[in-house]
Amino acid sequence: MNTVVTPGEAMDAIHDLEGAHPGFRALHAKGSLYRGTFTAGSAAVTLSSAAHLDGRTVPALVRFSNGSGDPTRADNVPHVRGMAVKFTLPDGKTTDISSQTARLFTASTPDGFVEFLRAAKPGLATPLRLAKYATQNPALVRTLKVNAVAAKIPASYATIEYHALHAFRWSDASGGSRFVRYHWVPEAGEHFISLLAARSKGHDFLNDDLDARLGEAPVRFTLQVQIAGLDDSTVDPSVAWTSEERVTIGTLEIVGLETEREHDGDVVVFDPMRVTAGIEASDDPILHFRSLAYSESVRLRSGISRGPDAPN
Numbered sequence: 001m002n003t004v005v006t007p008g009e010a011m012d013a014i015h016d017l018e019g020a021h022p023g024f025r026a027l028h029a030k031g032s033l034y035r036g037t038f039t040a041g042s043a044a045v046t047l048s049s050a051a052h053l054d055g056r057t058v059p060a061l062v063r064f065s066n067g068s069g070d071p072t073r074a075d076n077v078p079h080v081r082g083m084a085v086k087f088t089l090p091d092g093k094t095t096d097i098s099s100q101t102a103r104l105f106t107a108s109t110p111d112g113f114v115e116f117l118r119a120a121k122p123g124l125a126t127p128l129r130l131a132k133y134a135t136q137n138p139a140l141v142r143t144l145k146v147n148a149v150a151a152k153i154p155a156s157y158a159t160i161e162y163h164a165l166h167a168f169r170w171s172d173a174s175g176g177s178r179f180v181r182y183h184w185v186p187e188a189g190e191h192f193i194s195l196l197a198a199r200s201k202g203h204d205f206l207n208d209d210l211d212a213r214l215g216e217a218p219v220r221f222t223l224q225v226q227i228a229g230l231d232d233s234t235v236d237p238s239v240a241w242t243s244e245e246r247v248t249i250g251t252l253e254i255v256g257l258e259t260e261r262e263h264d265g266d267v268v269v270f271d272p273m274r275v276t277a278g279i280e281a282s283d284d285p286i287l288h289f290r291s292l293a294y295s296e297s298v299r300l301r302s303g304i305s306r307g308p309d310a311p312n
């Protein structure tokens with residue numbers, strides 16, 4: 001199915017839901033940048049020839065965020081959280097992984113997602129609109145149960161898994177290829193707090209917690225890839241894969257706050273379409289639409305047009 005909705009219409013739907021906040025990302029508006037490194041283990045190179053997966057240690061820029069478009073959103077209420085990672089390749093270019101705490105996406109297409117945003121727009125008719133949307137869009141109902149974890153409040157940004165949801169094709173040096181989905185698994189394990197306990201936590205407790213942890217020691221995540229089975233969809237991020245085959249790819253080590261970036265006109269964009277040799281985007285229409293929507297958000301927040309060459 002071809003995408004009908006435009007990136008501009010997606011921005012309008014987001015702004016109607018979350019408000020327009022000039023200078024901020026349209027979604028995931030509240031977030032902080034951290035620096036660290038990524039080192040792949042020996043299994044990575046057997047699956048992809050990508051330069052950052054050959055075992056050397058490469059620099060990584062990481063942004064943890066609240067999924068809301070409101071930059072003042074408190075940390076102690078439920079919401080999806082984001083973890084975006086930018087790896088610097090040996091030639092100075094970068095490649096990104098953009099992930100969030102939901103295990104499946106709520107829609108199968110960009111049109112479906114924007115329709116969902118419109119249905120969720122606050123107002124008297126919202127429950128009715130959402131009920132109608134749910135009956136017409138089985139993806140939402142299918143994903144609600146499995147995404148319950150994303151509605152819980154993590155004890156820390158460092159104690160919850162993040163999932164990139166889309167399929168990417170990894171090619172190795174011998175000409176073999178396979179589709180994979182990415183999962184970031186916290187070294188500290190998954191830990192949550194109750195809604196009651198969250199009430200006594202501060203407005204920015206997730207950032208405060210992470211900064212305190214980093215004052216003591218690095219925070220680590222393992223990158224795992226799930227390898228698609230024969231019947232697993234490579235174009236629909238709202239459908240779970242049946243394959244349970246997971247391979248550990250490497251370790252992300254976060255060491256501290258990144259204080260140099262995003263000042264004096266510096267613009268950081270995490271774009272899931274920013275891949276590199278050895279990794280290809282699948283035909284998932286949501287994956288492709290995201291790049292266009294992010295460019296529109298970047299234009300609105302910074303005035304910069306990423307141009308026809310985006311995302312590279």
Ligand code: HEM
Nearest residue numbers: 025026027028063082083084099100164165293294297298
């Ligand atoms: C059609 C579907 C989607 C739309 C329209 C959308 C829209 C947006 C927009 C406008 C931004 C702000 C971009 C910027 O200004 O740099 C954003 C950020 C983000 N999105 Fe999405 N998104 C979609 C799907 C997804 C999915 C499937 C994921 C996770 C797998 C995701 C994860 C994120 C993350 C982690 C960020 C924050 C990136 C950062 O820290 O800079 N989004 N999204």
